[in-house]
Amino acid sequence: xxxxxxxxxxxxxxxxxxxxxxxxTCLEVCPHAVFKMNSSHAVIQNRDACMECGAxxxxxxxxxxxxxxxxxxxxxxINSLLGREGGACSCSxxxxxxxxxxxxxxxx
Amino acid sequence: xxxKESCSCTGSQIILPVIQEKSNCCxxxxxxxxxxxxxxxxxxxxxxxxxxxxxxxxxxxxxxxxNWGTIRARxxxxxxxxxxxxxxxxLGNPDDNSPVLVTANYKMSFDYxxxxxxxxxxxxxxxxxxxxxxxCAAGKGTFGTEELIKRIEASGLKNIxxxxxxxxxxxxAPGVAAHQVKRASGFKVYYGPVxxxxxxxxxxSGWKTTPAMRxxxxxxxxxxxxxxxxxxxxxxxxxxxxxxxxxxxxIGGPAGFWTNTVNYGLFAVLALLTAIVCGVVLNPLLLxxxxxxxxxxxxxxxxxxxxxxxxxxxxxxLQAWPGRIEALSWLLIIPAIVAYLAMNFTGASTYTSLSxxxxxxxxxxxxxxxxxxxxxxxxxxxxxxx
Numbered sequence: 001x002x003x004x005x006x007x008x009x010x011x012x013x014x015x016x017x018x019x020x021x022x023x024x025t026c027l028e029v030c031p032h033a034v035f036k037m038n039s040s041h042a043v044i045q046n047r048d049a050c051m052e053c054g055a056x057x058x059x060x061x062x063x064x065x066x067x068x069x070x071x072x073x074x075x076x077x078i079n080s081l082l083g084r085e086g087g088a089c090s091c092s093x094x095x096x097x098x099x100x101x102x103x104x105x106x107x108x
Numbered sequence: 109x110x111x112k113e114s115c116s117c118t119g120s121q122i123i124l125p126v127i128q129e130k131s132n133c134c135x136x137x138x139x140x141x142x143x144x145x146x147x148x149x150x151x152x153x154x155x156x157x158x159x160x161x162x163x164x165x166x167x168x169x170x171x172x173x174x175n176w177g178t179i180r181a182r183x184x185x186x187x188x189x190x191x192x193x194x195x196x197x198x199l200g201n202p203d204d205n206s207p208v209l210v211t212a213n214y215k216m217s218f219d220y221x222x223x224x225x226x227x228x229x230x231x232x233x234x235x236x237x238x239x240x241x242x243x244c245a246a247g248k249g250t251f252g253t254e255e256l257i258k259r260i261e262a263s264g265l266k267n268i269x270x271x272x273x274x275x276x277x278x279x280x281a282p283g284v285a286a287h288q289v290k291r292a293s294g295f296k297v298y299y300g301p302v303x304x305x306x307x308x309x310x311x312x313s314g315w316k317t318t319p320a321m322r323x324x325x326x327x328x329x330x331x332x333x334x335x336x337x338x339x340x341x342x343x344x345x346x347x348x349x350x351x352x353x354x355x356x357x358x359i360g361g362p363a364g365f366w367t368n369t370v371n372y373g374l375f376a377v378l379a380l381l382t383a384i385v386c387g388v389v390l391n392p393l394l395l396x397x398x399x400x401x402x403x404x405x406x407x408x409x410x411x412x413x414x415x416x417x418x419x420x421x422x423x424x425x426l427q428a429w430p431g432r433i434e435a436l437s438w439l440l441i442i443p444a445i446v447a448y449l450a451m452n453f454t455g456a457s458t459y460t461s462l463s464x465x466x467x468x469x470x471x472x473x474x475x476x477x478x479x480x481x482x483x484x485x486x487x488x489x490x491x492x493x494x
Contacts, residue, residue: 003323004459006401006460007467011461011463025286028278029281030322031279031302032324032459051459051460051461052463053246054247058282058283058285059281059284068462069247069282071455072454072460072461072465073460073462073465074403074451074452074455075452076455077462077465077466078452
């Protein structure tokens, strides 16, 4: 079965091709084959496949990739809206933009 | 030992791998000798002596106890406390040249890893992810740069292996910055395949991945194993809602209380049950084949079809208004519940982004609340005019 694709034109992924030196780490860590290699640097080939996990930006040694990395989980968003911690899926939304009490006690 | 960061918690973001003193309140365990995992865990088969002390040994052969634990966790029993003591373990008889594989301390992650490594010798470095699997923990940052660096130090790994390489599951990458780990610890991170079952091929090929090993899929089997935990999560709201519907159905209506509950209440409970089964069993199974990209769209459409089938089987009298109104109410309530449950499945799926989920929720959540509440009001009205 082919890869499933979620909503189009929503992801926050950005690649600064000027900062990229073509090491290829992002191709390695991306679980959805969002990137491909050009002659000298990486390019985004399938942006709608991105799930904003943040593996690429965290592992880019040159800071060429930015993405609002987070877990795409509706239950976590609802828990965050309700100011509850954790959730049925045991995930929790990171402080992020609405950094209220919604974030789970991940380490404390 | 695991609580040493209890006062320096800054959420899950790792700013920099600062492993020096954390000052003030935290009793720093840095000075302590190597932290060896507990030997009294049931899956430990012995120990192996190393320059860093006696390291617990585990087997690639899972016992019935391990398999039973997996089944229990899939059904949510003891799932939040299904942990392996963090630290270094020996699989088989590793030496100073053996590879080091890193995983989370969710017992199922640990078991799935060692299961694939039969007749091999390796070190397994278990990070403290509070019993959460690799991918979720990486998303939260507990399977992260800081924890990895700390665990390398605490385990005495540098005195045990002569090389300076680690194999991490690729899905740990959202939490770990390989270049920072290298800088801080000297260990070079290699991201192995997404799935543990590809590890033998990866190791045998000299740590080379194929493109397929790097891609996360969401196969029928992957979706099916999630059904039990989704069912368990839906049981509680069902047990609350079912009696309410049952009692409401007795009030109003043409006959006495108990006759009404039999005529309408049982069906209401059945309808609720149908909605839940459609939402947490059918939707995950049929996910790729249901229309729409948004999970709620898939839920609304499948819920509508299921509601039609249910009403057909009920054989409601559509000649009279009470019957028509009751039918309408279920055509609203069931899809609303299914859509909501389907939407919640985004968190379990392997391909939804938070930006997408938020966009979906902006229309879907109000739509689900409106149709659900509207349907419920219409249903109550149908009871009163009947």
